[in-house]
Amino acid sequence: MKAVFFILMLLVLMACSKDSERTSLFSGAGESAARAQVTSKNPVSLPADHASHPAYELEWWYLTFVLKDAQERPYGVQFTLFRFGTDSGFVSNWSNAQQWMGHASLHSLNDHAFESRFAAGGVGNAGVGSAPFSAWIDDWQWQSDSDAPFPATLRFRINQHTQLSLTVKDNGPYIRHGDNGVSVKSRDGKFRSYYYSQPFLTATGAITHQGTQRAVSGEAWYDHEWTSQLARREALGWDWFSVHFDNGDKLMAFQMHVDDAVPYTTGTYIKHDGTARTLTDSDLTIRPTGYETINEKPVPVNWQITSQAHDINISVSPFKSGQWNPGQFAYYEGRVTVSGTHKGSGFMELTGYQ
Amino acid sequence: MINRLRLVLITLLKLARFKPWEPVLIIIALLIATGGVSSVWLINEGARQGDIASQTPSVFANAHITAAHDDIPLTRNDYVSLRRAGFTEWIALSEDTRPLTCADDSGVGKQVDGLDIIGADTQVAQSWLVTSERYSASEATTGIVAFASPSTAARYACPGGIIRKTGHTIASVRAVNGLPDDVLVVPINAFYTGQVTPKTHPLTALLAIENIDPERQQAVKAVLPEHLQLEQASTTLSKGNLSESFRLNLWAMGVLMAVVALFIVLNAMLLMYRSRLSVAVRLRQMGVSARLLQAALLAELAVYCLISTPIGVIAGLYLTRQLTPVLQQTFSALFDSAFISPAPFLVQTISGALLITFVALSIFCVITGRQLTRATATASVRFSEWPLKWRIAISAAIVLVTGLLVWLADTTLSALVSVAAVLLGGSALIILWLPHLTRRIRDLVPPRYVLPNYVAASAITLSGKTRLAVCAFFIALSANIGMNVMTDSFRQATESWLSQRLSAPAYLYTEQSYEKVAATLPDAQAVFRGTTSMASRRVTVRSFPGSESARQSLALDAVINNDPEQAWQDFTRGKAVFVNQQFALTFNKKIADTIALDAVYPGDKSRGTPSLASQSYQIAGIYPDYGNPDTQVLLPVSRFAPAEGFSGVVALYDETAASEATLSALGETYDASKLIARSMQTFDRTFVVTDALNISTLLVAGLCFAISVSVLMMDLRPQLSVLRALGVHQWQIKLTLLAQYMVFCLLTALLAVPFGILLAWVFISRVNRYAFYWYYPMDITLSVLMQSVFISLVVVLCVLLLPVGRIKANVDLRQEAAV
Numbered sequence A: 001m002k003a004v005f006f007i008l009m010l011l012v013l014m015a016c017s018k019d020s021e022r023t024s025l026f027s028g029a030g031e032s033a034a035r036a037q038v039t040s041k042n043p044v045s046l047p048a049d050h051a052s053h054p055a056y057e058l059e060w061w062y063l064t065f066v067l068k069d070a071q072e073r074p075y076g077v078q079f080t081l082f083r084f085g086t087d088s089g090f091v092s093n094w095s096n097a098q099q100w101m102g103h104a105s106l107h108s109l110n111d112h113a114f115e116s117r118f119a120a121g122g123v124g125n126a127g128v129g130s131a132p133f134s135a136w137i138d139d140w141q142w143q144s145d146s147d148a149p150f151p152a153t154l155r156f157r158i159n160q161h162t163q164l165s166l167t168v169k170d171n172g173p174y175i176r177h178g179d180n181g182v183s184v185k186s187r188d189g190k191f192r193s194y195y196y197s198q199p200f201l202t203a204t205g206a207i208t209h210q211g212t213q214r215a216v217s218g219e220a221w222y223d224h225e226w227t228s229q230l231a232r233r234e235a236l237g238w239d240w241f242s243v244h245f246d247n248g249d250k251l252m253a254f255q256m257h258v259d260d261a262v263p264y265t266t267g268t269y270i271k272h273d274g275t276a277r278t279l280t281d282s283d284l285t286i287r288p289t290g291y292e293t294i295n296e297k298p299v300p301v302n303w304q305i306t307s308q309a310h311d312i313n314i315s316v317s318p319f320k321s322g323q324w325n326p327g328q329f330a331y332y333e334g335r336v337t338v339s340g341t342h343k344g345s346g347f348m349e350l351t352g353y354q
Numbered sequence B: 001m002i003n004r005l006r007l008v009l010i011t012l013l014k015l016a017r018f019k020p021w022e023p024v025l026i027i028i029a030l031l032i033a034t035g036g037v038s039s040v041w042l043i044n045e046g047a048r049q050g051d052i053a054s055q056t057p058s059v060f061a062n063a064h065i066t067a068a069h070d071d072i073p074l075t076r077n078d079y080v081s082l083r084r085a086g087f088t089e090w091i092a093l094s095e096d097t098r099p100l101t102c103a104d105d106s107g108v109g110k111q112v113d114g115l116d117i118i119g120a121d122t123q124v125a126q127s128w129l130v131t132s133e134r135y136s137a138s139e140a141t142t143g144i145v146a147f148a149s150p151s152t153a154a155r156y157a158c159p160g161g162i163i164r165k166t167g168h169t170i171a172s173v174r175a176v177n178g179l180p181d182d183v184l185v186v187p188i189n190a191f192y193t194g195q196v197t198p199k200t201h202p203l204t205a206l207l208a209i210e211n212i213d214p215e216r217q218q219a220v221k222a223v224l225p226e227h228l229q230l231e232q233a234s235t236t237l238s239k240g241n242l243s244e245s246f247r248l249n250l251w252a253m254g255v256l257m258a259v260v261a262l263f264i265v266l267n268a269m270l271l272m273y274r275s276r277l278s279v280a281v282r283l284r285q286m287g288v289s290a291r292l293l294q295a296a297l298l299a300e301l302a303v304y305c306l307i308s309t310p311i312g313v314i315a316g317l318y319l320t321r322q323l324t325p326v327l328q329q330t331f332s333a334l335f336d337s338a339f340i341s342p343a344p345f346l347v348q349t350i351s352g353a354l355l356i357t358f359v360a361l362s363i364f365c366v367i368t369g370r371q372l373t374r375a376t377a378t379a380s381v382r383f384s385e386w387p388l389k390w391r392i393a394i395s396a397a398i399v400l401v402t403g404l405l406v407w408l409a410d411t412t413l414s415a416l417v418s419v420a421a422v423l424l425g426g427s428a429l430i431i432l433w434l435p436h437l438t439r440r441i442r443d444l445v446p447p448r449y450v451l452p453n454y455v456a457a458s459a460i461t462l463s464g465k466t467r468l469a470v471c472a473f474f475i476a477l478s479a480n481i482g483m484n485v486m487t488d489s490f491r492q493a494t495e496s497w498l499s500q501r502l503s504a505p506a507y508l509y510t511e512q513s514y515e516k517v518a519a520t521l522p523d524a525q526a527v528f529r530g531t532t533s534m535a536s537r538r539v540t541v542r543s544f545p546g547s548e549s550a551r552q553s554l555a556l557d558a559v560i561n562n563d564p565e566q567a568w569q570d571f572t573r574g575k576a577v578f579v580n581q582q583f584a585l586t587f588n589k590k591i592a593d594t595i596a597l598d599a600v601y602p603g604d605k606s607r608g609t610p611s612l613a614s615q616s617y618q619i620a621g622i623y624p625d626y627g628n629p630d631t632q633v634l635l636p637v638s639r640f641a642p643a644e645g646f647s648g649v650v651a652l653y654d655e656t657a658a659s660e661a662t663l664s665a666l667g668e669t670y671d672a673s674k675l676i677a678r679s680m681q682t683f684d685r686t687f688v689v690t691d692a693l694n695i696s697t698l699l700v701a702g703l704c705f706a707i708s709v710s711v712l713m714m715d716l717r718p719q720l721s722v723l724r725a726l727g728v729h730q731w732q733i734k735l736t737l738l739a740q741y742m743v744f745c746l747l748t749a750l751l752a753v754p755f756g757i758l759l760a761w762v763f764i765s766r767v768n769r770y771a772f773y774w775y776y777p778m779d780i781t782l783s784v785l786m787q788s789v790f791i792s793l794v795v796v797l798c799v800l801l802l803p804v805g806r807i808k809a810n811v812d813l814r815q816e817a818a819v
Helices: A002-015 B002-018 B021-054 B076-083 B123-138 B152-156 B214-224 B242-275 B279-283 B290-336 B345-378 B388-408 B410-442 B451-466 B467-501 B514-520 B548-553 B565-570 B581-586 B661-665 B672-686 B688-725 B732-773 B783-804 B813-818
Strands: A058-069 A076-083 A099-108 A112-120 A126-130 A133-138 A138-143 A150-160 A161-172 A181-182 A194-208 A210-225 A235-245 A251-259 A264-270 A276-279 A285-294 A297-307 A312-318 A331-340 A346-350 B064-067 B090-094 B100-102 B107-109 B112-113 B144-148 B163-166 B170-175 B184-187 B207-210 B230-231 B507-511 B524-533 B535-546 B576-580 B594-597 B615-623 B633-634 B645-654 B668-673
Touching: A058 A194, A058 A331, A058 A346, A076 A133, A076 A138, A076 A346, A099 A126, A099 A133, A099 A150, A099 A161, A099 A331, A099 B290, A112 A126, A112 B107, A138 A251, A194 A235, A194 A251, A210 A235, A210 A346, A210 B184, A235 A297, A235 A312, A235 A331, A297 A331, A297 A346, A312 A346, B002 B279, B002 B290, B021 B242, B021 B290, B021 B345, B076 B090, B076 B207, B100 B214, B112 B688, B123 B152, B144 B152, B152 B170, B163 B170, B170 B184, B214 B230, B214 B467, B214 B688, B242 B279, B279 B290, B290 B345, B388 B410, B410 B451, B410 B467, B451 B688, B451 B732, B467 B548, B467 B672, B467 B688, B467 B732, B507 B661, B507 B672, B514 B524, B514 B645, B514 B661, B524 B594, B565 B576, B565 B615, B576 B581, B576 B645, B576 B783, B581 B615, B581 B633, B668 B672, B688 B732, B732 B783
Parallel strands: B112 B184, B144 B170, B535 B633, B576 B615
Antiparallel strands: A058 A076, A058 A210, A076 A099, A099 A112, A126 A133, A133 A138, A138 A150, A150 A161, A161 A194, A181 A194, A194 A210, A235 A251, A235 A346, A251 A264, A264 A276, A285 A297, A297 A312, A312 A331, A331 A346, B064 B207, B064 B230, B090 B112, B090 B207, B100 B107, B100 B163, B144 B184, B507 B645, B507 B668, B524 B535, B524 B645, B576 B633, B594 B615
16 A cells, blocks of 8 residues: 555656746856956947957847837837857857847737847858948848947848838937946846947838838837856846836836846936936836736736836836747847836836746 | 445455455556557657658758859858848758768768758747757757757767768767758758868758748849859658558557457456455445445555556556667668657656546446346356357358458558458357357267266357457457468568569679769669659659569569560660559559659759659559559669769679779678568568567467456356366366367367458558558468467467466355355
8 A cells, every 4th residue: 555655646746847947048048157257347448349249158239119100100129139159169160159149029009020030150141340330130231330330220121021221310328337337237246247228319210011111210229238147047037128208318227037036126317418327226126016928927017116216116018918029039028108207118128937 | 434435445455465366467457458558659659750750841852042053153152142132041051972970980871961050040940959959958968969850860879979071070960850861960060160161062052941932932033143043842752651551550459459458357357356255245244335345346446557557657668668779760661751769758648547447447347246246146147149040140241241341441541440340250250159169069079078078068158158258369369360471471572572673693882973883883783763753742763774684683563465575675665664563553553554754853852953854654564662662663774874863772793893892992792692681680670569569469368368267267166076076186177177278269269260361361452552552462371370370379378277277176165155
């Protein structure tokens, strides 16, 4: 009887296997202690740092747009070029040790178009050039006239049926987050990145979707970030918000999830005149208030962001449901509406919820 | 209530410990049934997954962009230009056909392809990446990882890695879907390593990762520079449904074994209940209700289920794992398909097996419980025989229905149904006629031989009670004879076909180009291969010489106008072709029919420049082509000898003047006799699985018989005690009983022989015909039949010795009184 009981217990234990845990977005990209690390001794230096930093594990050039057409229909647009350092263990005569990934997404109230592109580094069909600045993967092209990313034109198509052509202009300074661009993401300072933004961007252009072309205009936000630490397996994901307030001020709020630790919160409040102040963990609270079920898992899409020091108490909610980017690296990326003490619109990125 | 149930269950379990024989038999039977069916399920799952993998359309069959001329190659810059122009559905491909070797120096293959997998954000590429992640999680492989079709991956399993002559060593090969056989695919960055550079190895092609619609084709053509050209997607290959048929056959065998195993369980339960009858009566006298007793018995069976089912499933899994290498080889060699070692999903499999077994046992528990009640209510169950005219009428009906089912079978499924009909029809005839036959035997025994006379008379009564066991034995033996006759016929046909086909004394297998081989061995007869299609189905093409010695090596089942001379003349002049049996049956073509073949391309791919334009031919002859899954057409070598279609095989006749050194410089030379021996070894390995199932089924049937005997022994105890009292020795009684049961077996075996032969015919002319599109002559060898019968009788004799040896010809009258 003991044997039978043992077998039964074994079966019960085997049947009660653990649910899948939260996984890191870029943990598959590889880790290497030999990669360059983020340090405050080498702060962000512009315009040199607009270029690529292959010594670091991860890097991205991120553009998000909150646009509207002549009929005031809202659109959310994302264009991102990611770079990963790889460690294949051999020297290739075809490509270098970099890999590129492009993500492009367009949300209207009724449609979503998304496409991802991949390319090996050093071949020629993907990369970032600096004089003049350009970033491309296949026929997705971001072309500036100078060594700075803006003003620039951006042309890309998503899945044959959607085409975007945007002219982007900057009308304010670049903002270095954290300590002169060294952005600390965790309480112990282990997770950090070089991070600067250009939140003062305006965009005009046209969206052609399913054969119909619409003129659009609006605001845009540019992020350039590079690091080796965020590729660690303990980095489970983050909640990131970029907000354009109606009064011209900007807010970047960020919350990092590292293993079982309490999420670390940081941000930057940017006044309309370009002056910026870093918000620390004690200055800023980011709290989920509502969830949406995506791929049978709850994803927090409604948030409350508060900062007593700046009299901020805002609710952030998506402008539509289902703003999920599928693909090999899946995450939430969508346009949001802001209400409360401040009003405005922006973008929200939630990773690690797959 | 629960407490009383627990008490009764404990009593029954203590009883089981006191009398372990019966529960052990139930456990063994359940072990065999769950083990057998689990392994069949796992093997079929592996075959199914392999089938899916093999039938996934190959990305390599898609459209290509290639260099239009040899002098201007396709470069990396061409690739980048096209991608930057927005044609992202194209990815770079580079091929290296230099030999690959295992780290232990054994040759493994000849082609490695570099593919820009990174640039292909498609489902195919993502599934490869998922496969890669799955593997990396389970094994710490470092270095270059290659992808291959499951059957190729199984062949390329080199523990120390695969060595490329100029590029880096490939550390491991992973099985993925959608790749052609015999090709290893590595990421293009891994392809260009070591001395392999884009300059030394320009790109072979840009490969479309999806179907390109006409509009997109026009668009890409418009931007292609002059030195590049677009090639359309090649004809989709179909591998047929061979392994599907194998799976059906295997399921049939597995179900057969499970049915026979269930007979054992039924008999073992009868035996157990009978031996416990006295205890059951006492429990009832103590106030235990019939329902509670039944519940306790069911709970006891649940305990046996819990013990035997997990072990049976794990044993089945172990068996499958042991058979996996053989199965992989078989699937690859015979079915041109893959066998993927299936993930066992242990918890689900065990839970499912537990549920099914317990439900089956519960039903049996009710049936045997009712029989037990009947047995206690009446002194004995009399077997009433049907009147002769009824038996004849029913027999005629059975024969008619079975005959019709066999005759009308025209699909694989209906052929398998006719197999079941033959077995069930035979069982029904056994049930109808066995008592009658035993009565005839009794009539033949003179009354003066008391003991034999008793044996014969007792056999008549027992023939009614052993029906379950006899049927199980009959089914197992008929299947065994059928399979053996079929295998033997196939073996003989294959051996004779190989001996005739490999008429040259030796064959050279070479990797060299045809030009070099022709220059070195001008008299050698090379084989050229090509690909064409007819009615949108792929057809393979082989060249065949028209020389006298070659004519001798091609056995033709049928020739035009029954005139071989005319057939060969038409063939060598290019007016007519020879087709294999598979071609004739697949396309429903006969001798002298005209067939319209599409353009013939050299090699295995239907792309590039065709060697022959579309043309109509007359069928001059049909030849047997055992084991070939493809439809095939032979063209005369005078008309079809494209150098790029050189198969790498050269027949070396005595007149081929070449030294050993010359031959070894070109490749490997094999004696025809060694090739035949190797082929026959592969053949024999192929039937390991069915042989194992055959023997298992026979063992199960024998066990069933032994248990029946044990049950009947209990009924016979009083009579045997009387015989013992009359002065008959213990050993005489045992011998008599053994003889009695062996008579049953012999009678059953004699009836099983014609049914086994019929079964073999159905296997060859129906199942094989509709599943594989070829058949072969049935060859009945007396020694094979005798061997089947003899082995089965020995098996039964061995298992019978156990219960007969245990019998004691005395009776506990106190127990009988209690009943």
